[in-house]
Amino acid sequence: MSRRTLVVVGHGMVGHRVVEVAVARGLTAEWDVVVHAEEGVHAYDRVALSSWFAGTALGLPAVNDPAVDLRLGDPVVSVDTEVRTVTSASGLVTPYDALVLATGSTPFVPPIPGSTGPGRFVYRTVEDLEAIKAFSVGKTTGAVVGGGLLGLEAAQALQTLGLATTVVEFAPRLMPVQVDPGGGEALRRLVEALGVEVRLGASTQEIVDGPGGLRMSFADGADLDVDLVVFSAGIRPADALARAAGLEVHERGGVTVDPGCRTSAPDVYAVGECASALGRCWGLVAPGYAMAEVVVDRLLGGAGTFEGADLSTKLKCLGIDVASFGDAFATEPGALELVWADPVAGVYKKLVVSDDAQRLLGGILVGDASAYASLRPLVGSGLGVNPAELIAPSSSGVQLELPDDAQVCSCHAVTKADLCAAARATPDVSAVKECTKAGTGCGSCLNLVKALVGKEMAAQGLTLSKALCEHFTYSRSELFEVVRVRGIRSWSQLLAEHGTGKGCDTCKPTAASILASLGGGYVLDGEQGTLQDTNDHMLANLQKDGSYSVVPRLPGGEVTPDQLLVIAQVAKDFDLYTKITGGQRIDLFGARVEQLPLIWQRLVDAGLESGHAYGKSLRTVKSCVGQTWCRYGVQDSTSLAVLLELRYRGLRAPHKLKLAVSGCARECAEARSKDVGVIATENGWNLYVGGNGGFTPRHADLFLTDVDTETLVRTIDRFLMFYVFTAERLQRTAPWVEATGLEHIRDVVIADSLGLCGDLDAAMERHVETYSDEWADTLADPERLARFVHFVNAPEIPDPSIRRVPERGQSRPLLPLRVVR
Amino acid sequence: MSPVVPLASLPFARAVCVLVDGEQVALVRTSDDTLYAVDNLDPVSGAMVMSRGIVGSRGDRDVLVSPMHKEAYDLGTGECLDLPDVWLRVHQVQVRDGQVVVGLAQDVRRPA
Numbered sequence A: 001m002s003r004r005t006l007v008v009v010g011h012g013m014v015g016h017r018v019v020e021v022a023v024a025r026g027l028t029a030e031w032d033v034v035v036h037a038e039e040g041v042h043a044y045d046r047v048a049l050s051s052w053f054a055g056t057a058l059g060l061p062a063v064n065d066p067a068v069d070l071r072l073g074d075p076v077v078s079v080d081t082e083v084r085t086v087t088s089a090s091g092l093v094t095p096y097d098a099l100v101l102a103t104g105s106t107p108f109v110p111p112i113p114g115s116t117g118p119g120r121f122v123y124r125t126v127e128d129l130e131a132i133k134a135f136s137v138g139k140t141t142g143a144v145v146g147g148g149l150l151g152l153e154a155a156q157a158l159q160t161l162g163l164a165t166t167v168v169e170f171a172p173r174l175m176p177v178q179v180d181p182g183g184g185e186a187l188r189r190l191v192e193a194l195g196v197e198v199r200l201g202a203s204t205q206e207i208v209d210g211p212g213g214l215r216m217s218f219a220d221g222a223d224l225d226v227d228l229v230v231f232s233a234g235i236r237p238a239d240a241l242a243r244a245a246g247l248e249v250h251e252r253g254g255v256t257v258d259p260g261c262r263t264s265a266p267d268v269y270a271v272g273e274c275a276s277a278l279g280r281c282w283g284l285v286a287p288g289y290a291m292a293e294v295v296v297d298r299l300l301g302g303a304g305t306f307e308g309a310d311l312s313t314k315l316k317c318l319g320i321d322v323a324s325f326g327d328a329f330a331t332e333p334g335a336l337e338l339v340w341a342d343p344v345a346g347v348y349k350k351l352v353v354s355d356d357a358q359r360l361l362g363g364i365l366v367g368d369a370s371a372y373a374s375l376r377p378l379v380g381s382g383l384g385v386n387p388a389e390l391i392a393p394s395s396s397g398v399q400l401e402l403p404d405d406a407q408v409c410s411c412h413a414v415t416k417a418d419l420c421a422a423a424r425a426t427p428d429v430s431a432v433k434e435c436t437k438a439g440t441g442c443g444s445c446l447n448l449v450k451a452l453v454g455k456e457m458a459a460q461g462l463t464l465s466k467a468l469c470e471h472f473t474y475s476r477s478e479l480f481e482v483v484r485v486r487g488i489r490s491w492s493q494l495l496a497e498h499g500t501g502k503g504c505d506t507c508k509p510t511a512a513s514i515l516a517s518l519g520g521g522y523v524l525d526g527e528q529g530t531l532q533d534t535n536d537h538m539l540a541n542l543q544k545d546g547s548y549s550v551v552p553r554l555p556g557g558e559v560t561p562d563q564l565l566v567i568a569q570v571a572k573d574f575d576l577y578t579k580i581t582g583g584q585r586i587d588l589f590g591a592r593v594e595q596l597p598l599i600w601q602r603l604v605d606a607g608l609e610s611g612h613a614y615g616k617s618l619r620t621v622k623s624c625v626g627q628t629w630c631r632y633g634v635q636d637s638t639s640l641a642v643l644l645e646l647r648y649r650g651l652r653a654p655h656k657l658k659l660a661v662s663g664c665a666r667e668c669a670e671a672r673s674k675d676v677g678v679i680a681t682e683n684g685w686n687l688y689v690g691g692n693g694g695f696t697p698r699h700a701d702l703f704l705t706d707v708d709t710e711t712l713v714r715t716i717d718r719f720l721m722f723y724v725f726t727a728e729r730l731q732r733t734a735p736w737v738e739a740t741g742l743e744h745i746r747d748v749v750i751a752d753s754l755g756l757c758g759d760l761d762a763a764m765e766r767h768v769e770t771y772s773d774e775w776a777d778t779l780a781d782p783e784r785l786a787r788f789v790h791f792v793n794a795p796e797i798p799d800p801s802i803r804r805v806p807e808r809g810q811s812r813p814l815l816p817l818r819v820v821r
Numbered sequence B: 001m002s003p004v005v006p007l008a009s010l011p012f013a014r015a016v017c018v019l020v021d022g023e024q025v026a027l028v029r030t031s032d033d034t035l036y037a038v039d040n041l042d043p044v045s046g047a048m049v050m051s052r053g054i055v056g057s058r059g060d061r062d063v064l065v066s067p068m069h070k071e072a073y074d075l076g077t078g079e080c081l082d083l084p085d086v087w088l089r090v091h092q093v094q095v096r097d098g099q100v101v102v103g104l105a106q107d108v109r110r111p112a
């Protein structure tokens, strides 16, 4: 039988999902799929639209199937349901056997005088965002009309663009659809605390162009002068095309469809936000995805139906958690509301439970939505615990038993049963995400997904093992003891005596690091070189396009004008993108392997050395100018920072190490966010340990008070070495301090309770004595230089895949296109 | 099949990148002296970096691990052991009088 044609109108999130499912379920074996897209770009993740400002690439994975014909930037302008054709803006007429409308919605702009024109924007497409960004240059103020979910996202965007932002909401509270008055009040406080002005119960009457930008006037006579206005006053289903084609539409808008997503015309379907299913439009992506599945199932002869969807939302906007789920407004007769509010902390939590307090019906969380992932799946099912416990401040610890049919991931409709089944088959978080798609949408269920997979793994005794990897039954700390006590000097000896197989990317670099910590000397000779990650192997950091970055050490953040001149000249000569790092030094990005030695020769000649940005080792010792210049400084913080950086440079550790020294309590060097922080006092130094920025920030704990420099340095020596001796792989000092206990560490490194201090001191002495600059050593030895070529059989040819494009007066990678995902 | 490098020049348990008829190939010599040739293109990141990855084993398979995001590939079949529908092309490789010779795989389909 001859091939049939499916035409999809709209290439947004749901239109694209239709195509994905069609390919996945084999529809394209018999059908050709023609997609007409109004937007000129491939379908992207509109849910994550705002992260476009942060430079995130939003594109959704493309399907590569020859049966799919994607026509970007060519919208459909008319549909003829009699002769069964669609006509596009470019004049293409395409006959269809089945037609799917996935035209989404358009932002609603209130029909007030002056609502259109320069400086007025909406917030729906990447194009909208580009326009807002371009216009905002040099502007100072902005207003968002609409204080709903999207309005607050738009407000956040304007703020990040540096505009003083006002949110104008017609209703008496923010997010009126999701939260009740109590929640709205908590939300307002939080939003205002972030410097966004909020005007409630304000209806905009008119916008006029004035000399200083736009003047908005409100019903109550007040007015507001701004440079630009973003309308986020709701959305309207894009059903114009369907109306013109004579399809039945719902009185409140949206193409009317039955549970099979069928419109009033034969073989014409509508999905996503343009469809009115079960008497309403569904303004979230998950229901749209469900409809996409239904349509493809129908085309395959199935009888799939759309049964409505969970409209729970959780979002973090302006950094504020807001969640509302289930019967949030307690509409069920007899429903009870439990409210817990902390106005000072700006936290508001409400649970709606059945009259017998046995079933959870819904809830609202503002300011702290950590309980959302575990509460939402419980809606409709028994509670088992006293509901109050669930929202009380201490609730984080409460463990909930989810029923098997509880939906864990609402973006991809994955139940606890599905998830656990997958976890039993492949007990590995990424594998489970891979096959169930759970956690790959908005991400709000990730913690729960991890927890559940973790449970299954534990059940299989998997997480219990602290084995480094399949080749060693020891943990990193145990392996370190083995190497130290048995005096093992090489990888082959270690593997032969204590491991199995040929090693992997986990145990090899770990062994390399242990051998180096115990004074293995130059890290790249012979066998030890083969153990290293590419960063250590090339003594540089791999970048996404296969080039590397170069970071010379600038102890304490000091740099002489002459060194700056050399760095600048090198950057110019090798066209390296140059950036001041967050660690008080300079990073030169984009060097090809064969350029690294040439670059470093010139840096080393200028007295610079490796900054070990690539190593799990000392990064930087951040400093402030201190006593020398600062009128508040009470000690010479810069000199101490330089001393410490020169002492610990090159020390290989379980993870990277960062230190800082501040010259007074004002703490300009942010020492308390570092693994080791020193803060000057009138009488000496205060020592702090176990600080961390990064993924899980932690303030360092006070370890010593008012000590002299000698005591300080000896204590840091021992603290660092004890960490090197006993921490696990990739465990920063912060979690290590928590696992080991601050008091225990004090006993060991100050009271010498384990009699270990001798060894710790000796190990550090050896490190300080044997340190030598890896780059200088490499340049001095032709054999060591040999590895810095791309093609070993054509050393003169550089990697042709590395290409550059200009950006803001420098070069950046022309990114390799990702072949999958 | 074209000769590319002398076997003696290849390190053990580490990969190198060679240019074969205009294509980038990662040559691997394992610690027990087995030779493999696979694409140098990392299919996940799109960067030419496979030859910079760590060589090791998973179970009884020899693997090469992408240095970019650490996916492991079976050197025998090219199959990615961490992601579905991802693979490296496996090229023919042998030693003729001390020279390593490589024959590019014509077929871009995934291994059986």
Ligand code: SRM
Binding pocket: A541, A542, A543, A549, A550, A551, A579, A580, A581, A582, A583, A584, A585, A586, A587, A613, A619, A620, A656, A658, A673, A691, A692, A693, A694, A695, A696, A732
């Ligand atoms: C270049 C730099 C960003 C910048 O442009 O400023 C940077 C870049 C990278 N950081 Fe960072 N971090 C940089 C400062 C920081 C800081 C700020 C600081 O050090 O004051 C932090 C938070 C402070 C902290 O670490 O506690 C930071 C927290 C991280 C983390 C999270 C660590 C954690 O404990 O959670 C990672 C991931 C990791 O290390 O596992 C990371 C990893 C990385 C890596 C190495 C990721 C990678 O493997 O490619 C980046 C490569 C650097 C390169 O290619 O040269 N970077 N990174 C900064 C280099 C500082 C330097 O001079 O060495």
Ligand SMILES: Cc1cc2nc3c(=O)[nH]c(=O)nc-3n(C[C@H](O)[C@H](O)[C@H](O)COP(=O)(O)OP(=O)(O)OC[C@H]3O[C@@H](n4cnc5c(N)ncnc54)[C@H](O)[C@@H]3O)c2cc1C
Binding pocket: A009, A010, A011, A012, A013, A014, A015, A016, A036, A037, A038, A039, A046, A047, A048, A049, A050, A074, A075, A076, A077, A102, A103, A104, A105, A123, A124, A125, A150, A153, A238, A241, A271, A272, A273, A274, A282, A283, A284, A285, A286, A288, A315, A442
């Ligand atoms: C800033 C923002 C944040 C959001 N956050 C969330 C969230 O956290 N959670 C959530 O579930 N949802 C969220 N949404 C909503 C979600 O993005 C939508 O539900 C989803 O995109 C709907 O998909 P769709 O395909 O129906 O419509 P769309 O994604 O809008 O796609 C419709 C496409 O059809 C095109 N089109 C229209 N007419 C034609 C024509 N005649 N011919 C060809 N093409 C046409 C349009 O240009 C558009 O590209 C958010 C939306 C925005 C804007």
Ligand code: SF4
Binding pocket: A624, A625, A626, A627, A630, A631, A632, A633, A634, A637, A662, A663, A664, A665, A666, A667, A668, A669
């Ligand atoms: S920390 Fe103190 S000494 Fe250092 S710059 Fe700040 S105020 Fe000055």
Ligand code: FES
Binding pocket: A408, A409, A410, A411, A412, A438, A439, A440, A441, A442, A443, A444, A445, A446
């Ligand atoms: S709930 Fe959004 S990804 Fe799972």
